[in-house]
Amino acid sequence: MRPRFSPIFRQHASLMRATLLAAGLVAGLSAALPVQAQATPAASITMEGQGSVSVSPDMAVITARVVSTAKTADAALSENSAALSRIIAAVKKQEIEPRDIRTSGFGIFPRYKTASSSSGGQPAIVGYEVRNGIEVNVREIGKLGDLLTLVVNNGANSVDGIRFEVSDPDEKLDEARKKAVEDARHKAEVFAKAAGVDLGGIVSIAETGTQMPRPVMMRTEAKALLSSNPVPVETGEQTIGANVTIQWALK
Structure with a gap:
């Protein structure tokens, strides 16, 4: 004869079976999940x-200019071109390669007379000024002093500056x-x-x-270079660094 249980006892038994089943599922899932180790930072x-x-700069760039004035633009241009041609020819005789010679800063500018009451307050053009320059890369520092004197003696009346550089900074x-x-x-x-x-x-x-080394500028007046003696040049040293x-x- 099978034992008979009260409804309350059967209800508690059902709850216990459900609780045990849930606990078993949680335990099974925990066992299936991989265990993650705590990462330890490496020393x-x-x-x-x-x-x-x-480094000592091993090249220089000369920037010189010819400034010519005349009553007409044509005359000023002709005078300027003749002087610049003489300079270029003289530089080439110093075994400077064509790739190291370039012209720069060409311009024609009118010259005005101060306005007077008789002219109705309008300035009058009294002449023209032509400017044209030359830049020369000097790859042998020893030639720099002679070249500076050379360009002035052949017609350059403005020396904008000398820039010292390092040819192989990289x-x-x-x-x-x-x-x-x-x-x-x-x-x-x-x-x-x-x-x-x-x-x-x-x-x-x-x-x-x-x-990186910055170009070192040296400025001088063209009149100071009008001499038969080469201009003394000191390049000094520069620093190239890395961190x-x-x-x-x-x-």
């Missing part, structure tokens, strides 16, 4: 390195970059040794700045 060291190279910058990396590694090795660890592989490396930041893993 590392970050250092900044600096490198620089001192190569010198690469040298500075190598020194910056060496500097950063040296610092990292000192710290790692002091801490009793070894450097591992590089995690990241980034260039954080560069220093780098490198991160290493620590073993």
